[in-house]
Amino acid sequence: MPDQVFSADAGGARPAPPAAVRIAGLWKRFGEQVAVSGIDLELPAGKFIGLVGPNGAGKTTTLSMVTGLLRPDQGTIEVAGHDVWADPVSVKARIGVLPEGLRLFERLSGRELLGYMGRLRGLPGDETDKRATQLLDVLDLAGSQHKLIVDYSTGMRKKIGLAAALLHNPEVLFLDEPFEGVDPVSAQTIRGVLERYTASGATVVFSSHVMELVESLCDWVAVMAAGRIRASGPLAEVRGEASSLQDAFLELVGAGGRDAGEALDWLGGGTAR
Amino acid sequence: MSALTTAEITPVFVRLKLSLLRNGLKQSSKRRAAFLASLVFTVLFGLLQLLGLVLLRGNAQAGTVTVLLAGVLALGWAVMPLFFSSGDETLDPSRLVMLPLRPRPLIVALLVSSLVGIGPFFTLCLAVGSVVAVAQGPAGIAVGVLAVPLLMAGCVALARALATANVRLLSSRKGRDLAVLSGLGIAVGAQLVNFGWQRLARDGGLDALEPAAAVVRWLPPATAIGAVDSAGRGAYGTAAVQLLLTVLGVAGLLWAWQRSLTKLMVSPDGSTIAAAEEARTARERQDTGWARLLPGGRSGAAMHRTLRYVWRDPKTKAAWVTSLAVGAIVPVFNALQGTGSVYLACMGAGMLGVQMYNQFGQDTSAFWMVAQTISTPRDAYVELRARALALAVVTVPYTVAVSVLTAALVGNWPALPETMGLSLGLLGGMLCTGAVASARFPYSIPQDGAFKNVAPGQGGLAWMSIFLGALVSAALCGPLIGLTVFLHVSSGPLWTVLPVGVGWGVLIAWAGLRVSAPQVARRLPEILTAVSKG
Numbered sequence: 001m002p003d004q005v006f007s008a009d010a011g012g013a014r015p016a017p018p019a020a021v022r023i024a025g026l027w028k029r030f031g032e033q034v035a036v037s038g039i040d041l042e043l044p045a046g047k048f049i050g051l052v053g054p055n056g057a058g059k060t061t062t063l064s065m066v067t068g069l070l071r072p073d074q075g076t077i078e079v080a081g082h083d084v085w086a087d088p089v090s091v092k093a094r095i096g097v098l099p100e101g102l103r104l105f106e107r108l109s110g111r112e113l114l115g116y117m118g119r120l121r122g123l124p125g126d127e128t129d130k131r132a133t134q135l136l137d138v139l140d141l142a143g144s145q146h147k148l149i150v151d152y153s154t155g156m157r158k159k160i161g162l163a164a165a166l167l168h169n170p171e172v173l174f175l176d177e178p179f180e181g182v183d184p185v186s187a188q189t190i191r192g193v194l195e196r197y198t199a200s201g202a203t204v205v206f207s208s209h210v211m212e213l214v215e216s217l218c219d220w221v222a223v224m225a226a227g228r229i230r231a232s233g234p235l236a237e238v239r240g241e242a243s244s245l246q247d248a249f250l251e252l253v254g255a256g257g258r259d260a261g262e263a264l265d266w267l268g269g270g271t272a273r
Numbered sequence: 274m275s276a277l278t279t280a281e282i283t284p285v286f287v288r289l290k291l292s293l294l295r296n297g298l299k300q301s302s303k304r305r306a307a308f309l310a311s312l313v314f315t316v317l318f319g320l321l322q323l324l325g326l327v328l329l330r331g332n333a334q335a336g337t338v339t340v341l342l343a344g345v346l347a348l349g350w351a352v353m354p355l356f357f358s359s360g361d362e363t364l365d366p367s368r369l370v371m372l373p374l375r376p377r378p379l380i381v382a383l384l385v386s387s388l389v390g391i392g393p394f395f396t397l398c399l400a401v402g403s404v405v406a407v408a409q410g411p412a413g414i415a416v417g418v419l420a421v422p423l424l425m426a427g428c429v430a431l432a433r434a435l436a437t438a439n440v441r442l443l444s445s446r447k448g449r450d451l452a453v454l455s456g457l458g459i460a461v462g463a464q465l466v467n468f469g470w471q472r473l474a475r476d477g478g479l480d481a482l483e484p485a486a487a488v489v490r491w492l493p494p495a496t497a498i499g500a501v502d503s504a505g506r507g508a509y510g511t512a513a514v515q516l517l518l519t520v521l522g523v524a525g526l527l528w529a530w531q532r533s534l535t536k537l538m539v540s541p542d543g544s545t546i547a548a549a550e551e552a553r554t555a556r557e558r559q560d561t562g563w564a565r566l567l568p569g570g571r572s573g574a575a576m577h578r579t580l581r582y583v584w585r586d587p588k589t590k591a592a593w594v595t596s597l598a599v600g601a602i603v604p605v606f607n608a609l610q611g612t613g614s615v616y617l618a619c620m621g622a623g624m625l626g627v628q629m630y631n632q633f634g635q636d637t638s639a640f641w642m643v644a645q646t647i648s649t650p651r652d653a654y655v656e657l658r659a660r661a662l663a664l665a666v667v668t669v670p671y672t673v674a675v676s677v678l679t680a681a682l683v684g685n686w687p688a689l690p691e692t693m694g695l696s697l698g699l700l701g702g703m704l705c706t707g708a709v710a711s712a713r714f715p716y717s718i719p720q721d722g723a724f725k726n727v728a729p730g731q732g733g734l735a736w737m738s739i740f741l742g743a744l745v746s747a748a749l750c751g752p753l754i755g756l757t758v759f760l761h762v763s764s765g766p767l768w769t770v771l772p773v774g775v776g777w778g779v780l781i782a783w784a785g786l787r788v789s790a791p792q793v794a795r796r797l798p799e800i801l802t803a804v805s806k807g
Contacts, residue, residue, distance in 0.1 A: 069641055071798040088648040097645055102638040102805065105578065107585040112578075119574035120646040148585070150446060164642070 018081060020045040020172045020203040021066060026075030028061050035061040037227040039075070043205060043220070045172075048198045050214035051207040052249060053224035059207040060100055062224070063176050066205075067097045080171050093121075096165030098158070100176035100207075106150035110141050110160045113149060114167055121168045128167070135163040140189050155186030162190060166197070173197065175206035179213060191217065211246040221245070225253040279378040286382040290389045315391045319398030326402030336502040337486040339403035343424060343495035346399055350432040353392070370538045380531045387429045400424045403498050409505030416504040416512055420497035420519070427494025427523045434530035440537060450587040461598045468606045490515070493522025571652070575659035580666070582635070588718060589635060593667075596624035601675050608682035615688045618676040622696040623743070625668040626703020630739050632660050632711040633793075634718050638805035644797040654790035657711070661704045661782060672696045691757050691767050694774025698753040701778025702746030705785025712789040712796065714738035717806040728806040749781050 021043040028036040036058045043049050053059050064070035066077050068084050068091065076083060082090040105113055111132055118128025136142045139159040144152065149160060158178055165173060173194075179187050194217075198204050208214050214221060215235065222232035230252045231238050235245070242248035298305045326342075329335045369379070387393070403424075404417035490499030500515035567573035582589045600621025607613035633640045647653050673693060680689040716735050717728035727735040753774055760767050793800065 067645075069644065069798060069801055092645060092648045097641075099641060102641045105582075105636070105639045105642060107582055108578065112581070116574050116578050117642060117646070119569075120571055120643065122571065122646075125569060 018045055019043060019078075020047075020049075020080060021205065022076075022078040023062075023066065024076045026062070026065060026077065027073045028058075028065060028070070029073055034227055036065070036072075039227075039229055041222060041229055041232060043203070043222070045080075045203050046198070046201050047203060047220040048194070048218045049203065049205045050218035050221040051205060051224060052209065052211060052214050052221060052245075053207075054209060054253060057224040058227040059224055060176055061227075063174050063205070063207060064099065067095060067099070067174050068092065069097070069099065093168070094171045096168070096170035096173045098161040098165045098173075098175045098178055100180065104149050104157065104161060104164070107148055109146045109148055110136065110152070110156075110163075111145040113160060114163055117164045118167050123168060131167055132163070135166060138189075138193060139163055140186075153183075154181040155183045158182050159186055159190060162193065166193075170202070172203045172205065175204065177208060178206055179208060179210065211244070211249055215239075215245040223249060223252050277374060277378060279381045282374065282378050283382040283385050286386040287389060290386040294390070312391055315395050319395045323398045323402040323405075326399070326406045329406040332406075335406045336490075336499075336506075337482055339406050339498050340486045340490045340495055340502065341482060342399060342403060343498040344489040344492065346396060346424075347428050347431055347494050350392075350396075350428040351435050353432060376531050376535050380527060380534065383433065384426065384429060384527070387433060388425060393425065393429065396425055396428055397421070400498075404501050407498065407502040407505055410507075412507075412509065412512070413501055413505030416516060417501045419516065420501045423516075423519045423523060424494050424497040427497065427519065427526065430523055430526035430530060431494070434526045434533070437530055437537060438533045461595060461602070464599055464602045464606075468602075468610070471610070491518070493519050496522065571646075571655050572659040572662070575656055576663040576666070579660050579663035583667070588720060592628060593625075596628065597621070597671065600624040600671070601678075604675060604679040605682065608679050613679065613683050615676070615680050615683050615685045615692050616695070618672070618679040618692050619696045619699055621675045622668060622672045622700040623703060623746075625664065625671065626700050626707060626746070627739060627743075629661060629664055629704050629707025630710050630742060631714075631716060631718070631735070632657070632707070633715045633800050634711075634804045636804065637718065637720060638801070640801055640804050644801055647794055647797060650791040650794045653793035654786055657708050657786050657790055657793065661708065661786060664704065665700070668700055669697065672700065687767070691760075691770040691774075694770035694772070695750070695753060695757065696774075698750050698774035698778045698781075699746060701780070701782040702749040703742070704778075704782040705749060706742035706746045708782075708785040708789040709792075710738040710742050712792040712800070715800045715803040717804050731803075731806070750777075753777050 019042045021041070023039050023041040026036055026039040027034075039062060051059050051063070061070065065072045065075075066079070066084065068088060071085075076085075078084070079091050080094050082094070084091050105116065108116060114132035114135065115125075115128055118132065119125065123131075133142075136145050139162065141156060141159055141163070144156060149157065152160065158181075162175070162178065165175070175194075178190060182190065194204050194206075219235055220233070221235050221238050223230045223238065231248075239245050239248045242251060298308055326339065329338060332338075400421045404420055408414050408417035489495050490502070496515040496519040500512045500519065503509075503515055504512035564577055567576050583593050584590060600623075603620050604613060604615075604617035607617055633643070636643060643656065647656060676689060676692045676696060680686055680692065714734050714737070716731035716738075719728055753770070756773060757767070757770050759765070760770065
């Protein structure tokens with residue numbers, strides 16, 4: 001299947017906004033396995049961007065390389081016009097990260113973690129504490145702020161991770177599966193905070209394999225499968241003729257039309273045996 | 274569905290236990306090898322013990338030894354669930370809640386199935402050996418025949434009763450923390466046993482144990498062996514009382530076990546209740562007084578977190594307390610035994626200096642949070658310096674205290690300044706090599722289990738870095754040691770070793786931080802990968 005690529009500013013005569021993230025020729029191998037095979041991608045600034053794909057598509061690997069947590073084999077990455085690997089000083093101050101599958105400092109309480117991260121980021125102590133209080137309030141963690149994170153639920157962990165990622169007011173926020181295993185109430189809270197954040201002109205890049213969620217949240221999506229970008233662009237363009245992003249996605253990754261068909265004809269309630 | 278009787282379910286449980294053992298072995302060849310090795314070892318060791326105990330027969334001290342052995346055995350059974358809370362091979366009764374089982378048949382079936390396994394076999398060897406060693410005459414033999422099953426039942430019931438009563442603790446986070454900390458008990462305990470043993474050997478042997486045995490022989494289930502011993506010596510009244518105490522003890526344990534088991538199986542799952550309670554009773558964690566003394570900014574924050582982790586993280590706590598305890602026990606106990614040297618006080622500095630190694634491995638994969646805030650060698654330098662300072666905040670006063678104490682006990686005050694100088698110089702060397710090793714040879718520390726301190730495949734890396742690091746630290750202190758020797762030979766002013774040692778320690782620590790900081794800043798993704806395994 002040929003890769004479909006849509007340009008973010010295809011129709012408009014307006015000047016293109018600077019890209020939040022610019023990826024060129026990005027590769028990563030783990031032994032024999034190629035996790036990311038030559039990605040070129042430009043993510044527009046000021047958008048709510050979804051990176052979607054099935055498990056093992058390379059989303060986490062890509063986000064880790066973009067955020068400086070994993071060294072690419074090849075390729076360049078720029079965030080807000082600065083090279084991630086050549087100019088970490090400019091990049092690390094401008095990004096917030098919530099990775100998946102990595103721990104937090106779990107023997108600190110939620111408030112202590114925010115205080116710690118703020119000071120590591122070089123924020124003044126008073127300012128850190130003020131922001132921490134507000135974030136804990138908005139994210140509905142004020143009641144558990146003195147509990148150790150090791151005792152937090154999954155939803156609470158994602159929320160405190162989000163708070164830590166927002167503390168220094170980054171320009172671009174990278175979230176790996178921020179809604180995975182999160183209860184609906186916490187998910188709504190996270191969603192509200194992210195929507196407010198993007199409304200102010202900041203960029204959110206998040207990965208997910210839940211299409212409905214991406215469809216309802218994002219205005220720009222990139223579809224990944226088997227280490228490649230299969231399509232990227234504004235949501236409506238990627239969805240195209242399909243009735244939903246889910247259908248468009250299945251079409252793109254070549255999983256459409258796979259039906260149980262006749263194989264399980266015996267399966268079903270009502271009839272005996 | 275009617276409830277099953279004891280006779281019906283006991284064979285089922287025993288078969289279930291055997292299946293669990295068998296299937297557990299099928300899972301991996303490594304586990305099978307470990308099982309076979311421990312089986313061979315236990316059989317050999319058990320039979321050797323048996324032989325040793327049989328040979329003890331007729332010895333005047335046989336009663337003392339066997340009674341104490343039974344006490345130690347029971348203690349071992351009691352604390353075992355704490356160490357192996359996750360790997361307990363016995364049947365987990367909470368899996369049986371949905372089955373129509375009455376408590377009494379269930380207890381009997383669980384008790385019988387608990388007697389299947391390596392541990393019970395070892396216990397059986399010791400019990401039989403102990404009885405053979407002390408049983409004299411027909412009365413002794415008769416009591417002995419009763420004592421073996423009673424001792425076995427007592428040990429198993431004790432272990433199960435304690436485990437069931439504490440199951441909420443053992444399956445909670447606090448319990449798991451406790452299990453991790455239990456490694457500490459072993460490390461410190463081994464030192465104490467070592468010194469106790471030396472003392473015993475010096476004080477003319479087993480006579481010293483008699484007062485302890487006199488108490489233990491009245492404590493069930495060790496009373497079973499006590500009864501055999503008493504009966505063999507013709508004290509039938511004493512034997513009868515001890516036997517009765519054993520029976521009462523076993524019955525009491527079984528009753529307590531049944532009670533907590535029933536309660537456990539009919540009340541809601543403890544995990545959610547405990548969590549809710551904890552939220553309610555969570556203390557306000559405010560900055561305590563000492564935290565205000567820390568510097569501001571990154572240094573203070575990193576120091577504060579390091580010191581908090583010493584207290585709150587079970588792995589870190591175990592490592593620190595072990596270092597603190599061993600670093601004090603060795604010089605002080607040696608001094609108490611009159612074989613000490615004031616220079617042994619250097620050991621504490623060395624032991625605590627090891628904590629500087631693998632700094633980022635101690636963060637686990639949470640290191641990504643630190644990595645996100647390090648963009649320049651300067652950031653890395655401040656981070657490492659803060660961690661070294663946090664270590665020094667504890668180690669420097671500790672080293673001074675141990676040196677003073679050892680000097681006082683040995684009565685060698687003139688050697689105090691040079692000891693302190695050498696200790697602090699060594700600490701500087703360990704901080705220097707530790708910082709470099711943290712940057713060059715990071716490895717993962719698995720968070721579960723008391724005895725796993727290195728992720729599989731990284732053991733060589735860990736040992737090499739610490740071993741070589743200690744050697745290099747010693748070499749770095751070479752000039753200092755040379756100075757001390759020179760001053761000794763030339764009868765120079767030995768007190769100068771203290772200021773020179775402090776200065777030298779600070780200098781090499783600073784140099785180590787300087788060398789390692791650019792490497793940390795450059796190798797952030799590699800360090801993160803290395804510390805995120807397991």
